[in-house]
Amino acid sequence: MYKNIIALFVLFAFFGCKESTNNEDSNDTKIDTLKQVENKEIEPTKPEETEIWEPKPPKVNLGENKVPSDAIVLFNGKNMDEWIVAEDSTDAKWILNKDGSMTVNSGSGTLQTKRNFGSIQLHLEWKSPSEILGEGQSRANSGVFIQQRYEVQILDNNDNDTYVNGQVGAIYKQSIPAVNAAVPTGEWNSYDIIFHAPEFDTDGEKIKSGTMTVLHNGVLIQDHFEILGAVAYIGWPTNEPHGKAPLQLQDHNDGSKPSFRNIWVRELKN
Known part of the structure; x- marks a missing residue:
């Protein structure tokens, strides 16, 4: 017991x-x-x-054109000092306009930043010419390439149909935009892009996909899309290992040339 x-x-x-x-x-x-x-x-x-009181987030002020004080200004309408020609690293040769914008100079080459970037918040504004020239993929075609390989398409799709994974706001050949939020032809559009870079292990294998969120004129059109790999005009996306890399603005080399203004970037933690 x-x-x-x-x-x-x-x-x-x-x-x-x-x-x-x-x-x-x-x-x-x-x-x-x-x-x-x-x-x-x-x-x-x-x-x-x-309740948490410390540490306090740093204060960010908004300056001219609502540019955050912690942003890197890549184009303020005064010069193209932050850019080179992607193909040969020579000085940028696009057209600098009196209104503080720059316009593609067809055949002069794609622009590329002198700086390399990882995960970022990117703001840029663009417009197609008021005069409608071309059709399909030849109307104000350009693109913003993040890390030289992940493209958000720029195109005038007003009364101008094309394949939807290549229309304005598409992550080219990978993700169709949720809506077409473009303004009328010849007016200024804005893109706000949140990009988190992919990660690779020591053997070069991708262990985490990059993601892209895109607002077009303040409208969410890409919602934390997991990027499949580098864009490909023909074939499937590829995933070669890489680190930080430049941004690019494409010279599509056709007659309908878009313009750009107010480009800035904030570096983010991955």
């Missing part, structure tokens, strides 16, 4: 410890998740127990 009582006592002690451990694990999980409650083993009962 005495042995039975001892055995029961041991069992109760064991399960009591196990339950206590489980509760502690649960509390630790809550604390880790909230990250506001320190040295607490019970559910918070006061508002201040879940």
Whole structure:
């Protein structure tokens, strides 16, 4: 009888410890998740127990054209000092306009930033010519390439149908935009792009896909799309390992030349 009582006592002690451990694990999980409650083993009962006061986010001011103070201005309408020709690294040869924009100079080459970028927030504004020239993929065709390989299409699709994974706002040949939010031909469009770069292991295998979110004139058209790989005009996307790389603005070398203005970028953590 005495042995039975001892055995029961041991069992109760064991399960009591196990339950206590489980509760502690649960509390630790809550604390880790909230990250506001320190040295607490019970559910918070006061508002201040879940309030965080430090560290304070840095202040960002908005300057001319609402450019954030922590942004890198890539084109402010005064010069093309941040750009070179992608094909030969010579000085940019696009047309600088009096209104603070620049226009594709057909045949002069795609523009490429002198700087390399990883994950970014990118803002740019573009417009097609008021005079309608060309059709299909030959009407104000350009594109913004992130890391030289992931393209958001620029095209005048007003009354101008083309394949939908190559229309305005498409992640070229990979993702159709949710809607066409383009303004009338000849007016200024804006793109706001959030890009998180892909990750590769030491063997060059992709371990995490890059993602793209795109707002066209403030309208969400690409929602955290997982990029399949580098764009390909013919064939399937490829995934060669890479690190930070330049941005590019395409010279499609046709008669209908788009213009650009107010281009800036903020570097993000991946």
